[in-house]
Amino acid sequence: MTPEPLLQMPLTVTDQMNRRVAVPFPPRRIVSLVPSQTELLFDLGLGDRVVGVTKFCLHPAGARQSATVIGGTKNFHFEQIDELRPDLIIGNKEENYQDGIEQLAARYPLWMSDILTLTDSTDMIRRVGLITGRKEAAEQISQEILWSFAALPPVAAPIPAAYFIWRKPYMVAAAGTFIDDLLSRAGFRNVFGHLGRYPEVTPELLRAAAPQQILLSSEPYPFGEKHLAEFQEICPQARIRIVDGELFSWYGSRLRHSAAYVKQLQAG
Structure with missing residues (x-):
């Protein structure tokens, strides 16, 4: 296994809300504000880097034990987040609240998703894989999802x-x-x-x-x-x-x- 570099280099990316975000690469202290994206991070093999999750992050089962619970999706505990010193926060336009997101974005690298379709979701998975150094694993998950839906039998009359x-x-x-x-x-x-x-x-x-x-x-x-x-x-x-x-x-x-x-x- 290639040893992880000691220094983090800035990676500037565009999130799904067209915001430019400079993310230390690779991020080592991630806070997830969305349950489905928390599960994704763990499935990408990043569980040891997830330091903060919400009280609704039910999957995987041990997520709320291995990471600090920083409130809900619409009521963040800012002091707890500050104590965690995150170098990346991942949120979502619909599930999180604008005031809270703005406060966090002023202090930390914050990457936002905006999901309306299945295509948006696989795009999000790929982008999260890119900014966390798990590009290949994210591509595999995205392709598995797309193939599974493509294989569904057609329905003549919805x-x-x-x-x-x-x-x-x-x-x-x-x-x-x-x-x-x-x-x-x-x-x-x-x-x-x-x-x-x-x-x-x-x-x-x-x-x-x-x-x-x-x-x-x-x-x-x-x-x-x-x-x-x-x-x-x-x-x-x-x-x-x-x-x-x-x-x-x-x-x-x-x-x-x-x-x-x-x-x-x-x-x-």
């Missing part, structure tokens, strides 16, 4: 569906979201695809949209079996299903398992 992410109020994933892109790849037609992002919907709107399937995500709201009857009453003709929210919305290395999961949904 199934009209609604994908719920929240309850009280009801909220769905609509146009301009990563979930919407995956729904189309999974053989579904989003009945709320004419709306933007994450709109609130009423039972009346849901009934009028007449989805054949209603997909209740396991996250961020923890939908479960106890909620099936509630939606069945609104749409008696629809099939109500609980789906794995991580496999629909985590846009890092977990996507390697998403195509197989989607194939099961198509078959079931």
